[in-house]
Amino acid sequence: MPQSEPAHHQPFNDPAHWDKMVATYEAQSQPFTMHYAEAALKTLDIGPSSKVLDVATGTGAAALAAARIGAKVTAIDFSAGMVQRVRAHGVQNIEARQMDGQALDLPDAAFDAVLSVFGVMLFPDWRAGLREMARVTRPGGAAAIAVWNSADGGGVHMLVSRIVRTLYPDRLGPPPAAGLAQLADPARFAAAVVDAGFAPPVITEVTRDFGLDVADFNGVERLFPFISHWNALDDEQRAAVARAFWSEIERGRVGDIFPIPSTAMIATARRP
Template sequence: MEAQLEQIREQQKETWNRFSAGWRKWDEFTMDWLRPMGEEIINSLDLQATDIVLDVAAGTGEPGLTIATIVQDGKVVITDLAEKMLAVARDNAAKKGITNYETVACDVSELPFEDATFDAVSCRFGFMFFPDMLMAAREMVRVLKPGGKLAAAVWGMPEKNFWITAIMSTINRNMQLPAPPPGAPGMFRCGSPGFLADLFRKAGLKNVTEKEVTGTLNCGTNDNYWNFMNEVAAPVVFALSKADEATRDKIKQEVFALVDQKLPGKNTALDYGTVVVSGEK
């Protein structure tokens, strides 16, 4: 792996391990929010009870653990860069009595599996952060059996995702943050219509389909929204860590004002837009 890509990978591993405590704290809330995208991925995979499935960049275990309840005579292999996130996944599996799974800490660009191992591959909100997305897609296709399906979800365009732009646009207005290099890993890197579908075709998949899934992040109150974003959203925490207390307070008040302006009913339910793409080997 190129030195630059390896550096990005190590930075991401460190970040997600560091954020694992926040994801553990908010896991039930977060998984409920992200469930529609997991359901669309699962619907796209046409799973059978005996399937062996790979869930890539699974974090705290979804949609892999839900898939495990469907492939009751099969198995799910749940992978992520961050071992501490996988520890949360194992705890979640234990709580639910799920045993037909295993976790493997590994890099998607170097999957430690033989060719044509899996009947299906899922990946929810991983592609945007892969250093080399085409390499990652080709690795997933490599370990997929002929006729098997790969399905992935990514965030759509910024204008569809007020849940994150409300806070990040306010941060950018108040702070001089360096612009990321073009094509660098980031939330909206795969958001353009057709982007991920084209990537899947380049990786060798056929019968590629694309579907938009939209909804709201229901936080209830502005304070709940602020606390959630400050404990699970890496870009937010990274930026605010560089702000002094006065700037941080100013950003918080401006975010609340922006949310109240868009959502005058005092119910903090912020729009999101995602894209779910699937293809067949």
């Protein structure tokens, strides 16, 4: 098995993409990822004296939740915009730093608990990301890693990808991030966590509805260009996928909200 797969060009491997997404991410995604962040945190033994690291913090879902418990939190992200957003909260017990999760500029064994919620799975070298998490966890400490249980991710990505798969199975785009696909299987996920230097993990499944605000028609369609299977289609095919998407929404919407059940797996593992 190679140590890292060739990186396809994906917007999520470019910090500039995330810099542009800060406000949208905070408004649309963080209220959703927060549920998984809190579930991941609950699997760890964290108190006011704990030193906690949040890898690929985004707008800070897990970091803010850990800080509320009183933990001393370091939050890292490779996007300067995301780091600035977390700093702007002015939470005293969060130190936000710009850093690549594949090569942490942090000492060995420095943290009691390390989290990454929908972060490491996106790294081109996700194995290095997991190894770095293990390196900075103290022996006896633990990590919690959240990934989607589908290579299509969750929320709108999952729904649109599923429609493309059904209508145009021969026109799929480049595979999503290697880690997203690889870690979507519980046995492979557990093996990867062990390979990175952790004890065998406990894997917990968590399902939440992504509440898509369908009143914001343009806002919803602005998400489509981030979906690789959408980008592989021609205009006519995109129009057909959009029609199928909106008719599914008309059938299932509850007022302005269309619930998209999305399942994550959280691996919680001790560092021997």
